[in-house]
Amino acid sequence: MSARYVLRRKPVANRPTVLSNITPSPCMSAPSAELTEQEQRRREEREALEAKGVDPYPYAWDVDAHAQEIIDTFDDDKHQPDGDEEPPYVVSIAGRITSMRVMGKSAFFDVQDSTGTIQAYIRKNDLPDDLYDEVFTELLDIGDIVGLKGHVFRTRMGEVTVRAGDDFQLLAKSLKPLPVVKEREDEEGNVEVYNEVTDKEFRYRQRYVDLVVNPEVRDVFRKRSTLIRTMRDFLDDRGYLEVETPVLQPVYGGATARPFTTHHNALDMELFLRIADELYLKRLLVGGFDGVYEISKDFRNEGLSRFHNPEFTMMELYVAYKDYGWMMELTETLLGAIATALHDDPEFEWQEHAISLEPPFERVTFFDAIEEATGFDLYQADRDRVYDVAKNELQLDDIDGEMGLGKLLDKIFGETVEPSLIQPTFVIDYPVELSPLAKKHRAKEGLVERFELIIAGKEVANAFSELNDPQDQRERFEEQAAMRAAGDDEATPIDEDYLRAMEYGMPPAAGLGIGVDRLTMILTGQESIRDVILFPLLRPEQGAAAVEAGEETVENDKA
C-alpha cells in the first residue's frame, strides 16, 4: 500500500526558503546557559523541523478513536488485515509518544492518549521523500505529541497496534525531556516498573508530568470528578438549588478557624476569604428557597498536613423543614450512591479494612462514644472534672489549664474515639459549647442536635438541626465574642446581618457539610490530601529570581 498522505508540511506561504544547512547556529535558539544538553538539542530539532517546512505546532487533528477503545474492540477474526484485502479497521488517533523502538527502516512507538497507551508502527515507505530518515527518526522524540491514521493489526508478538500508514503529523514538539518510565510484564502478568517517578515534590510541583508518567494519578482525579458529579446529580434530583455565595466576605463565620485576609483597593476595605459557606446559605432559606447547596472552595489559614490544605473543597446543603435525623438518612443514602458510582459496590478496600457505605450506618452519641472508649461518663460533668479526666486519668498530651469545656471534650473525643471509628459511624448529640450554630437538643440538657460522620478514623461530614432562634443565636455569638476577647482567635465574630436575617424568621432546617477532599481520599485510598488535590499549596520554588525577590521583600519589610 502506498502512502496517500504525508508528514504534513506547513502551508507554502509560511515555509522558509530552502536552507542548505539545517544545523542551527547557536543564535537560532534562545540563548541560555541554563539549558541542559537535551533541552538545547530539542530546540535545535525544532529549528530543523521549521527549516524543513514542518510546523512544530500545527492547529488541529481529527481524532476518531482512542487507545483503550481500540484495544478493547479489536477482534482478530474481523479486524486482522488479510493480505490483499483492504484493512477493515482504520483509525485516527493522537497522543504523546512515550517510547520509541526504531529498527532501521521501521519503528514501533507507544502513543499515550487520555484513555491509555497503544503501540504504533511505521515504516520508512509510509512517509514520502526522506521524511522517515530525516524527520521521524532524527527530529522526533519521546514526549512529542503526534497524530496518526492507519489500520489496526495485531503484531506477531501479540500486541494490538496502529499502523501510521495513511497519515502522520507532528502536533506539538516537546522541548523538555519527559522522564521515561518503562514497564516489563513477566509471565505471571506482574508488571515491574523501571525508573518510576516517585519524588513527591517533583510530582506535586509538576503535576502535568506526574499525570503523564503515573497514569493511575489520572484515575484518582477522574474518580474525584465522578464523586462530585454524583453528589451534584443526587442533590439536583431532589430539587435542591445549587447557588454561589461570596468568597470575599467582610465578616467571616460558620466555622471555628482563622481566615485569610485580603484588601479591596477601591473600597479600601479589609476582606476575608470564607472559612465556610454556612451563614450565607442559611440567609437563602430566610429568602424562601426550600433547599440550597454549594460545592466550592473554603480557605483556612491554619497549618498544613496530610489532612489539611489551606484551600479545600466543601459541599454544604441546607434543607428547610427538616432536622438532623432526616439529614442522617440523606447522608447515608448519598454516600452509598457515591461509593457505588466509584466502585460499582458500596463496599471497598481501605488499607487493611473493608469499608461498607451500605446504609444504614452505625449511630452512637458523643458521650456514649467517649464512655465506651475511656470508661468515663462525662455527660454533664463540669469543666474541672473533664479537665481532670483529660489531664490526669487519660494523660493526654497538650492539655493546658486555659482550655474550656468544649475544647477539652473535643480533645478527648479526637484522641480516644475518632481514630477507632473505621466503619461509617454517625456520632450524634454534641455538647453545646462546641456548636454555636446548632439548635439545642429537644430532649437532652446541654446538648445540640448535631452529628458528625466518621469514616476511616476521620470526620467527613458535619451536620445539625440549624439554630433559627435569633435570641439564642445572639447569645451564642456573644459567648464566641467573649472567647475571642479572651484570646481565642478562632472564635467567630458577631455577624449582625446574619442575626438580622434570623430575626425575619428562618424555617426549621437541617444543614450538612461534607469535606470533599477527605471523602475522595478515603474512596480512592490516598493517604495524603495532596494526592487528591491537583495543585496543592507548596512553598515557591527555589530559583535565582525567587531568591532575589525574597530578599528584597525582607528588606522592604524591615524598612
Add this chain to the structure above:
RNA sequence: AGGCCUGUAGCUCAACUGGUAGAGCAACGGACUCUUAAUCCGUGGGUUGGGGGUUCGAGUCCCCCCGGGCCUACCA
C-alpha cells in the same frame, strides 16, 4: 511552630571509616523492516540544593540558609 529523615546527570539510584563523582534508562553517532525495559557497537553529559567552615584533600564532617517527606500541635 517543634522533632526525625531527605536533596548526587533529564529520570531511578550507587559512591566503605574523608582520597580521581559512577551505573541503568534517556540523549548523541552507527547497524537493524513485527519490536516491546528492543538488541548490538561507540560517544558526550555534573557548581553533588545554596553559602560558609574544618582539612593536604569534602558528595561524605561542622555551621547557616533554601526546598521536600513523615510524625506531633491547630483545623475539616
